[in-house]
Amino acid sequence: GENVEQHPSTLSVQEGDSAVIKCTYSDSASNYFPWYKQELGKRPQLIIDIRSNVGEKKDQRIAVTLNKTAKHFSLHITETQPEDSAVYFCAASMGYGQNFVFGPGTRLSVLP
């Protein structure tokens, strides 16, 4: 089955700096890669996703890149702010929520 790895497990950055979180997956059939943000005590929420026919997607300060050949994808956050502090989960899926496998998460701390 699918296996998703995520690095780093913890990340601290200064406010205003960029943060990069990387994930790798094992099943080449996966074609949907969402990123979820979970703030302390709250539920995970989708922040951005990318599909296998796209190499890069951007939404304001957040961007995701996908390399299907290497089977890895990354989340980039620019101009980080304290409210970006949370746990970020990547996931891989073949669509329809089937085989929806999450990475172990990255705890991001943005220091003022």
Place this chain on the structure above:
Amino acid sequence: ETGVTQTPRHLVMGMTNKKSLKCEQHLGHNAMYWYKQSAKKPLELMFVYNFKEQTENNSVPSRFSPECPNSSHLFLHLHTLQPEDSALYLCASSQGRASGGVYNEQFFGPGTRLTVL
């Protein structure tokens, strides 16, 4: 309340008790999921229901028994649990297989914090 709701929000039970967790979605979705979130395995998929049919069971012990009476409701029946089952249990929903949406965002509920004594 809109979105995905879960009750109870907190539950403490003994190992011999029987309890049930409830999830309800108000989004018109057709797929529902149970996840277990703990320090050891942050988001572990347990069960998937698509149009009320269970389509995935990730080797979950039989002391966890899911029930999906309709596309809007999902239950997780618990019996003879172990202390290591203490965790946050999250329910989620999405559009589902036959709805035409190939890539489906999952909407999570607030979770039930379960403590097994």
